[in-house]
Amino acid sequence: MKSESPQEEKHQAPPFFKSWPGMYLFVxxxxxxxxxxxxxxxSSNTI
Amino acid sequence: MSAIDxxxxxxxxxxxxxxxxxxxxxxxxIRGYLLGDNNMKWATIGLSVMATQASAITFISTxxxxxxxxxxxxxxxxxxxxxxxxxxxxxxxxxxxxxxYTAYEYLESRFGIENRLLAAFLFLLQRGLAAGITIYAPAIxxxxxxxxxxxxxxxxxxxxxxxxxxxxGTKAVSLTQKWQMGVILLGMVLAFIMIVNSLPTGVSFxxxxxxxxxxxxxxxxxxxxxxxxxxxxxxxxTGGLFLALSYFGTDQSQVQRYLGGKSVxxxxxxxxxxALLKIPMQFFILFTGVMTFVFFQFQGAPVLFNKTAIxxxxxxxxxxxxxxxxxxxxxxLETKQEAIQDLLAAKKSxxxxxxxxxxxxxxxxxxxxxxxxxxxKTLVKEAVPDNNSKDSDYIFLTxxxxxxxxxxxxxxxxxxxxxxxxxxxGELNALAATTTVDFYKRLVKKDGSDRHYxxxxxxMTAGWGMIAITFALFAHLVENxxxxxNILGSIFYGxxxxxxxxxxxxxxxxxxxxxxxxxxxxxxxxxxxxxYSDVIAYLWYNVIGCGLVIVLSLIFSLIIPPKSNPExxxxx
Numbered sequence: 001m002k003s004e005s006p007q008e009e010k011h012q013a014p015p016f017f018k019s020w021p022g023m024y025l026f027v028x029x030x031x032x033x034x035x036x037x038x039x040x041x042x043s044s045n046t047i
Numbered sequence: 048m049s050a051i052d053x054x055x056x057x058x059x060x061x062x063x064x065x066x067x068x069x070x071x072x073x074x075x076x077i078r079g080y081l082l083g084d085n086n087m088k089w090a091t092i093g094l095s096v097m098a099t100q101a102s103a104i105t106f107i108s109t110x111x112x113x114x115x116x117x118x119x120x121x122x123x124x125x126x127x128x129x130x131x132x133x134x135x136x137x138x139x140x141x142x143x144x145x146x147x148y149t150a151y152e153y154l155e156s157r158f159g160i161e162n163r164l165l166a167a168f169l170f171l172l173q174r175g176l177a178a179g180i181t182i183y184a185p186a187i188x189x190x191x192x193x194x195x196x197x198x199x200x201x202x203x204x205x206x207x208x209x210x211x212x213x214x215x216g217t218k219a220v221s222l223t224q225k226w227q228m229g230v231i232l233l234g235m236v237l238a239f240i241m242i243v244n245s246l247p248t249g250v251s252f253x254x255x256x257x258x259x260x261x262x263x264x265x266x267x268x269x270x271x272x273x274x275x276x277x278x279x280x281x282x283x284x285t286g287g288l289f290l291a292l293s294y295f296g297t298d299q300s301q302v303q304r305y306l307g308g309k310s311v312x313x314x315x316x317x318x319x320x321x322a323l324l325k326i327p328m329q330f331f332i333l334f335t336g337v338m339t340f341v342f343f344q345f346q347g348a349p350v351l352f353n354k355t356a357i358x359x360x361x362x363x364x365x366x367x368x369x370x371x372x373x374x375x376x377x378x379x380l381e382t383k384q385e386a387i388q389d390l391l392a393a394k395k396s397x398x399x400x401x402x403x404x405x406x407x408x409x410x411x412x413x414x415x416x417x418x419x420x421x422x423x424k425t426l427v428k429e430a431v432p433d434n435n436s437k438d439s440d441y442i443f444l445t446x447x448x449x450x451x452x453x454x455x456x457x458x459x460x461x462x463x464x465x466x467x468x469x470x471x472x473g474e475l476n477a478l479a480a481t482t483t484v485d486f487y488k489r490l491v492k493k494d495g496s497d498r499h500y501x502x503x504x505x506x507m508t509a510g511w512g513m514i515a516i517t518f519a520l521f522a523h524l525v526e527n528x529x530x531x532x533n534i535l536g537s538i539f540y541g542x543x544x545x546x547x548x549x550x551x552x553x554x555x556x557x558x559x560x561x562x563x564x565x566x567x568x569x570x571x572x573x574x575x576x577x578x579y580s581d582v583i584a585y586l587w588y589n590v591i592g593c594g595l596v597i598v599l600s601l602i603f604s605l606i607i608p609p610k611s612n613p614e615x616x617x618x619x
Contacts (some may be wrong), residue, residue, distance in 0.1 A: 008375070020135070028128065
């Protein structure tokens with residue numbers, strides 16, 4: 001599978017991140033953060 | 048319903064429909080009609096993807112699911128961000144490079160026509176039936192709760208959707224979905240605020256959350272390996288991942304939403320919008336259900352929320368049993384309410400041992416009241432055998448109809464109709480695109496003018512709308528209908544996903560081995576469903592179907608000789 005040309009990728013990078021892999025890592029990190037928040041939320045309200 | 052509620056409901060729906068139809072009335076060609084002239088920006092795409100997936104059942108049933116079983120259902124969505132990343136990285140660049148109208152067009156360039164037609168056919172079969180269920184499912188619940196005529200409710204939803212989807216195509220669908228999502232989010236936020244405001248004086252939001260926590264409604268994540276546990280982190284990450292990958296990556300009703308993007312960037316950002324917001328949105332909907340549960344603990348709840356089912360029991364010979372159950376339930380609720388007050392008092396006193404004892408006592412009283420509820424459900428099942436709805440589907444509706452102020456009731460009903468219409472519109476648009484592009488244009492009339500195909504697409508949209516309405520009108524003949532859409536999806540999605548994954552990642556595997564592998568995989572999954580559905584949960588059919596296509600295509604590659612005329616190879 002041919003990837004997009006480097007020029008195209010350069011112009012189409014997501015905001016704040018230097019590349020799409022950076023954006024994807026952020027999304028995964030955010031998902032991990034949400035799961036941790038859910039775990040904290042349920043454990044802090046369990047008696 | 049009051050006059051104000053009718054005005055809010057009909058005004059909201061008609062405004063969105065008429066505005067959407069008027070703004071998008073000028074489709075000049077088929078690219079404009081099916082792909083919105085590739086003009087859409089990421090926010091429109093993001094909302095459109097979200098609206099197509101979130102049908103009315105999301106807003107009717109999900110809060111009820113949380114009321115009864117807590118937050119655990121959120122785990123089904125854990126695979127979604129990962130799936131959207133894979134689609135963004137791998138699928139989107141390929142679809143854009145080949146300038147396809149449908150996901151299945153890509154398969155012809157990679158494998159040849161048989162795989163394209165097979166995947167397109169499976170999509171039409173599965174999504175065509177699902178479109179009928181998307182209309183029927185909310186209609187049956189609303190007509191039962193409100194006493195509306197079921198057929199008229201179905202016709203109202205169906206005809207409104209056909210009107211603007213035929214008129215404006217994908218642009219009309221996306222524009223109306225933006226407004227519909229706005230209505231949905233506004234309605235849900237206001238409903239949540241009303242629930243919190245309706246807690247008794249002296250009971251804070253924190254107190255309400257504590258009550259929910261004690262009664263195990265807040266456990267959202269389970270790392271258990273117990274296969275009998277329905278929702279776990281592991282099933283979400285695996286089964287949920289495959290389901291999301293297939294649904295968002297290969298189901299034309301979703302692919303069409305992001306193929307209309309201005310560029311790869313806009314489509315990717317639209318998907319990342321969903322990857323970031325879908326889990327929080329589902330969490331909020333489930334949490335609204337949990338707070339509805341707490342509200343009813345203080346307010347007092349009926350033993351069952353489906354009033355029509357209870358009325359039918361009272362009309363029959365077992366009325367006395369229901370009367371006894373309702374009396375027992377009322378007493379159990381009073382005991383539970385005392386236990387809640389003891390818990391809150393112990394919480395204020397900050398006495399750990401008193402708190403522990405109060406929590407145990409509350410759990411015991413709750414268990415007792417739930418046992419009475421289970422007795423009521425069993426009685427209904429025996430006394431009213433043609434009642435197919437789950438009681439949990441009526442919980443949030445009961446709250447809306449009985450405890451929200453005038454005007455807000457109309458708005459929340461508009462939420463439910465908006466969700467039904469936005470999903471159906473996305474489905475009809477996709478069904479028409481696949482029928483026109485993958486079958487009509489490809490097989491029947493290959494050299495028509497652009498205007499001809501535009502007219503054909505409009506007729507296909509109307510045609511599929513009629514089919515969906517017809518199916519919805521006769522759907523009461525089928526049992527367990529609301530579950531059917533998930534089962535249908537899981538039976539076919541795995542095979543379709545398998546074909547696409549072989550296409551993307553196994554470059555040495557050609558069309559014929561893949562085609563035969565897909566046929567064998569599909570037959571196997573149908574066989575498993577018919578004979579082993581109590582042993583294998585249907586979420587796993589996605590994984591099995593997909594895995595079989597991949598493994599069998601590799602094996603068949605070694606056995607089946609290539610065609611003497613080489614198949615088209617994907618460009619680049």
